[in-house]
Amino acid sequence: MKFRLGLQARFLLAMALVLAVVMALLLLLLHRQNLVQRESQAISSRVMHQMVDDYLHSHGRSVAEHLAESLANPLYYLDLDAIGRILRDNRRDGLIQYLLVFDRHGRLVHDGTPEIEGYGGAMDDPLAAGALAAERTVSQDSPQVLEMSAPIRVGSERIGGVRVGLSMQVAHGYEQRSAERLRARVEELARRHQGWVALMLLLLLGVAMLAALYVQRILVHPIRQLAAAARRIEAGDYSVRSQGSARNDELGDLVRAFDRMSESVARHDRDVRRMAYTDALTGLTNRLAFRENLDHRLMRLRGSGRQLALLFADIDDFKRVNDTLGHEAGDEALLQFANRIAEAVGRYGGDDALLARFGGDEFVILIQEGEVRSAATRLAEVLVAELRRPLDIHDRQVFLGTSIGITLFPEDASSATALMKNGDIAMYQAKVAGKNGFRFYSRAMDHAVERRVHMEQELRGAWERGELSVVYQPVCRTSDGRVVGAEALLRWQHPMLGMIAPSVFIDVAEQSGLIEQIGPRVLHVACTEAVRWMDLDSGERLFVSVNVSPRQLRRGDLPDVVADCLRETGLPASCLHLELTETSVISDELQAAALLARLHSTGVKVWLDDFGTGFSGLSHLRRVPVDGVKIDRSFVADLQRDPDDLALTTAIIAMAHSLGITVVAEGVEKEAQYNLLAERGCDLVQGYWLSHPVSASEFAHLLTQRMR
Structure with a gap:
């Protein structure tokens, strides 16, 4: 041996x-x-x-x-x-x-x-x-x-x-x-x-x-x-071709074994290459194959005077599908989106169009036939309309939509890397503009992205530096004009940029996820101040209303965060009102209904903010438990001039009262607006005519004066 x-x-x-x-x-x-x-x-x-x-x-x-x-x-x-x-x-x-x-x-x-x-x-x-x-x-x-x-x-x-x-x-x-x-x-x-x-x-x-x-x-x-x-x-059934090995150890055994596998690996090489260049879920071209194809086309087009367009399509709020319905439902949604995009590209993209999935919920389309700018615009419009239609997933209708960014060769860039970066920036700007739409790339977008990144960097740590503060706008009862509560509003006083509008930095906080850190802090500060109001002996308990972002709602731990805050501050649950936007609640009624039911069990009130601006109807209020609705300021501003706004506001008040729901009107800036709302039975109002947002000390002083 x-x-x-x-x-x-x-x-x-x-x-x-x-x-x-x-x-x-x-x-x-x-x-x-x-x-x-x-x-x-x-x-x-x-x-x-x-x-x-x-x-x-x-x-x-x-x-x-x-x-x-x-x-x-x-x-x-x-x-x-x-x-x-x-x-x-x-x-x-x-x-x-x-x-x-x-x-x-x-x-x-x-x-x-x-x-x-x-x-x-x-x-x-x-x-x-x-x-x-x-x-x-x-x-x-x-x-x-x-x-x-x-x-x-x-x-x-x-x-x-x-x-x-x-x-x-x-x-x-x-x-x-x-x-x-x-x-x-x-x-x-x-x-x-x-x-x-x-x-x-x-x-x-x-x-x-x-x-x-x-x-x-x-x-x-x-x-x-x-x-x-x-x-x-x-x-197995594979033909074996052995080359042998001079080594007499375990590695020699390994070499000889894999020699015997070489022919079977060669037979499967074609399948492996196909898998390497194809998206496994949708069967579309993947990122690697698309990049090689794009590089090849750019080489042929340079100096020819011909154009090429890239469309970057990203599904809006796709993460919500995975979080609420599961990843299998998410895969089904991706397949339906891919089929709709492929059908639209086949009709409007031309014979040379190429569709690829870059992974996740991002699709990229390349077109180069005819007048590419007009062709890209027509295709983007069709995609926005088609992808806005509801998806039938697990016996449920899901509304998502898409944001599309478009970049052109050679106007915007001459390299594949720059084109893909520009398309991604344009798609991001489409999301910033409100989603469910498209934007062409422009060089100004680079500066906008830089400004947004800079603002996000400045916003990080702004609370610790004392730049963020909470102010309070009084909410009054129309029956007697008495202050019954206040809405907590966040303000940012930047040392260099001055006062930054909430519509600007709140959107940055929402997109970057910083709202998940800032929101609970605002809630805690507001509840702490509301506890101090109880010591003023105003004759009735004042409430404080705090805005909750859609991102906080999607996390699913909002009831726990609220319960911890009430326990730490000692504020009665009935004195806290949470304001959620209408679209954030209606976008996923099942999850929202479950979370709001948990909040109701603690005694916290829930109001729908900006009511009337979304795509829902009052019928949704029967399925989602809310205590009040806030009529959007856009309706209140034209009450005197626009009969339609007056009729819609009157209908909202009447139908909400029939459901036992409190109605609040915001943006009251004139006495005539106040009188019209009071005549139609609106329960509560707030706005500049009553009071601008003030600091906590000024609000306490206001309460003290009105009690005298």
């Missing part, structure tokens, strides 16, 4: 060799560490001895010179008491063994003791001669003492001298203790280093074992499984 050395065995041998080398290096490192430790201790001892010797000479010289200066006058006047005090003060130094003061004849004057034994006698010790002859500070030493002698002068006349003896025994004791502490520290560091080396060695062993298991699990075992899978494929 031929011996086989597998990958795992080779790996283990390599790891063993690496461990052996590492062990040898570690042993060498420990040996070198011991040598360095001994050498460092020897050097440290010499350095310590030199440092102590230098210190003794420096300290002794300093003491001797200081005493020579301090003893000049006392010695001149032979003031033994003063000399004794000075010597006793300096004897406190633990290094000083003796202090001697002598006169010009070498006789002892003072030794720092009260008795002054030997006073007046000659000094006959071995170091006395050197001290008597010293004309400046000199040092002498013996095995027991290091002496520093300095002459004492008055002016230029030498009147005596001082001898300072430093104990060598005390100094050597200091030196020995310091050396022992240093040695202990070095030994401690060496032990710690050895411990780290041992720990690293253990970790290395552990890593080696884990690596062996890792190789077995991640490399060897999967390769064996892949080879077995390849042999199972070999058992």
Whole structure:
């Protein structure tokens, strides 16, 4: 039997060799560490001895010179008491063994003791001669003492001298203790280093074992499984062409197995290429194939004077279908959209038209026959009309629509990348303009996009910087003119741009998703202020109404956010009114009805804002539980001049009352408008004729004045 050395065995041998080398290096490192430790201790001892010797000479010289200066006058006047005090003060130094003061004849004057034994006698010790002859500070030493002698002068006349003896025994004791502490520290560091080396060695062993298991699990075992899978494929209907391999390990098995699969892979290459260039869901051309086709057409068209148009179509609010009906319903909606687009392109796009799906809910159309601008306009109009029609999905009618951006070659750009970018910008501008329409690209759109991006960047953090604030517009009852509540409105005072219109930055917040952060903060501030109004004792509870964006409604957690806010602020649920736009509620009645039912269960009131501007009717109000409707200001503005607006407003009030729904009119700017609404039974009104939006403190002051 031929011996086989597998990958795992080779790996283990390599790891063993690496461990052996590492062990040898570690042993060498420990040996070198011991040598360095001994050498460092020897050097440290010499350095310590030199440092102590230098210190003794420096300290002794300093003491001797200081005493020579301090003893000049006392010695001149032979003031033994003063000399004794000075010597006793300096004897406190633990290094000083003796202090001697002598006169010009070498006789002892003072030794720092009260008795002054030997006073007046000659000094006959071995170091006395050197001290008597010293004309400046000199040092002498013996095995027991290091002496520093300095002459004492008055002016230029030498009147005596001082001898300072430093104990060598005390100094050597200091030196020995310091050396022992240093040695202990070095030994401690060496032990710690050895411990780290041992720990690293253990970790290395552990890593080696884990690596062996890792190789077995991640490399060897999967390769064996892949080879077995390849042999199972070999058992199919495919013809096998084996090229063999010289390797005798697992990778050799893998190569031989995949050699046997090569012919079957070649047979399926055509299908793979078709899949690579086709969208799996709709069967349309995908992004990759479209880009290659576009590059090829642009190369042919350059310099020919012919035009080409790209139409970027994006389904409006498609995410709502996936979120509410599921992804299967979303796929069905995409298929129906693709079929409608393909039918329209086939009729109006020309023979050379190309339709592709770029992924998600985005479709791209290329046309180049005839007058492309007029052809693109006609096709866009047809697409907007066709895609506006409801879709039948899971026994439900879904209204979506589409936004289309159009860009032309060579007017707008000459490269495929620039054309696709311009088409995307134009499509985005169509969405900004209100969706369900189309826009041609213009260079001004680039600046508009830049301004919008800049505003979005500025809006991020505007709340933290204190630029955003909440103001309140009073809501009055028509029966008695009494203030019964207020609508909370958001304002943005930018430090450079000044006051920015809410219609501008609210749309940016909605499109960018920032409204999901700002909305709950506005709700919390408004509820907090409404709690303060309760302390004014106005005779009835005032409500605060807060606008809720469609994006907040689609998240599905609005009831939880409201409940948390009411619990934190302590505001009664009946004092909070939420205002939702009519279109955001009607666009998905099932989800809206479920959310509003949860809100109603807590006692919160719900109003439909901008009522009458959407595509719904009052019949929807029977299916969606709301407490009030706000007649849009566009109807109120023309009450006096337009009989149709007056009739429509009257009908809304009557039909809403028949359903038990409160009616609020906004935008009341004239007394005549107020009187007309009051005559027709409108319950509540708000507008500039009654009061402009004011700050929280101004609103509280307004309430206080009206209670007087």
